[in-house]
C-alpha cells in the first residue's frame with residue numbers, strides 16, 4: 001500500500017467508508033475513515049487490554065487511571081499484569097496509538113467514545129458495587145456538560161441490567177444535555193491469560209445500543225475486526241478470525257446486552273458446577289469423569305468446553321457475577337435458585353478436595369504438603385478467589401505446613417499467605433515436593449501436567465499425588481509408583497510398589 005505524507009492508509013472496505021461518511025460528515029474532529037478517538041477509563045485487566053487492542057486496531061486511544069504510580073509505569077512501557085502479548089503490543093503502540101494519563105477531563109474532551117472499565121466489586125448483598133462507575137460518570141458529566149459535541153459513553157465493566165439507564169440519569173442530573181450523548185453497553189468476554197487474543201479474535205462482539213446513532217459509532221470502532229481489515233494487516237495477531245471469517249457483531253438493546261454478559265458467565269459457571277457434580281457421582285460408581293465429559297461434549301449442542309472437573313472455579317468474575325446475577329433476579333421478584341445451587345456446589349467442591357487430602361493422609365497436623373499452583377487458573381498471576389489459596393489456608397489451619405510453587409503468582413500470594421515456617425515458597429515444583437507427605441495439584445498450569453515423574457517420586461517422602469485438575473492419567477501415575485487421587489475418577493494405589501521408604505523419626 002502506498003504511503004501519503006508518510007502515513008500508511010489502512011484498507012477499509014467501501015461499505016464501512018460509506019457508513020462512516022454518512023454519520024460523521026461535519027464531525028470530522030472525532031475520526032478519520034480509519035481512526036477514532038477513544039478514551040478508556042480504568043487500566044485494570046479489561047481497560048488496559050481494551051486500550052492496547054483498540055490502538056492495535058488503528059484507533060487513537062487515551063487510557064485514564066487515577067493511580068499515578070500505575071500511569072507512570074504504563075507510560076514507561078511496564079505492564080502491571082501477567083498477560084500474553086500485552087507488553088510487546090503496548091511497546092508497539094505506546095506514544096503513537098495509545099497514551100496514559102490521570103487527567104480524565106482532557107481525555108474525555110478529545111474523544112468520541114468514552115469506555116468505562118472500572119471495577120464493580122461484589123457488595124455485601126451480592127449486588128455489584130457500582131460506586132466507582134457512578135463516580136466516573138459524574139466526572140465525565142462535569143467534563144463534557146459545556147462541550148455540546150456528541151459522545152458515546154460505553155459501559156465495558158460488568159454491570160447489572162439497567163446500569164445503562166442509571167448512567168444516562170446521572171449524566172442528565174449533572175447537567176449534560178440528553179441530545180449530546182448516548183450510553184451503550186459493550187460487555188467484554190475476554191479471559192485472563194488469553195485476553196489479547198480474545199479481544200482481537202472474539203466469538204462475538206455485543207453492542208447494546210438504544211439509538212441507531214450510537215450503534216453506528218460502535219460498529220465503526222469494531223469495523224477493523226468485523227470487516228476483517230485488521231486480519232490482513234502485516235503483524236496482525238493470528239487467531240480464530242481471519243479476513244475471510246471476520247468477527248461478528250450482535251446489536252441488541254442495552255438491557256439485553258447487560259444480561260448477555262451476566263448470563264454468559266453464569267452459564268459457564270453452571271457448566272463447571274454441573275460437571276463437578278457429575279464427577280462426584282462418577283467417582284462413587286467407579287466411572288471416569290474424563291470419559292464422561294468427552295462423551296457429553298461430543299454432542300454438538302453441548303460442546304466440549306468448560307467441562308473440566310476441578311476443585312471448583314475461582315477468579316474475579318464467576319463468583320462475583322453469579323452472585324450479582326442472582327441479585328438482579330431477586331430485584332425483579334424472581335427466585336433464580338439455580339444460581340444459588342451453582343455457588344453452593346462450587347463451595348462444596350473445595351471441601352470435597354480438602355477431604356480427599358484428609359482421607360489420603362489420615363491426619364493433617366505436622367504433615368508437609370507440596371502445593372503446585374496458587375493462581376485461580378493457568379497462565380495468569382491472578383489469585384483473586386483462587387481455590388488454591390483457599391484450600392492452602394484450610395490446610396495451614398488444620399496444622400499442616402505447605403511449600404508452594406506457582407510459575408507466576410508467587411509474588412501476589414506472599415501478600416495474602418505470608419511466608420513463615422509453615423508457609424514456604426519454593427523455586428520449582430521439585431523443590432516444593434522435597435520430602436513432602438503429599439503433592440497437591442491446585443492450578444492447571446501446563447508444566448504441572450508434564451512433570452518428570454521419576455524425579456518427583458525421588459523428591460517426595462511419600463509418593464502420594466492429589467490432583468485437583470485431573471492433569472494425569474491414573475494408569476500412568478500408578479506405573480510411576482504413585483498413589484494418585486483425582487476428581488471424578490477412581491484412585492490408583494501403588495505406593496507399596498514404589499522404592500522402599502524410610503520413615504522420618
Ligand code: UGA
Nearest residue numbers: 188189190191192306307308310312313314315317376377
Ligand atoms: C471468565 C469468562 O470465561 C470470560 O468470558 C469473561 O469475560 C470473564 O470471566 C470476565 O467476566 O471478565 P476468567 O475469569 O478469566 O474468564 O477465567 P475462565 O477461563 O473462565 O476460568 C474461570 C474459572 O473456572 C477458573 O478457576 C478455571 O480454572 C475454572 N474452570 C474453567 C474449571 O474449573 N473448569 C473448566 O472446564 C473451565
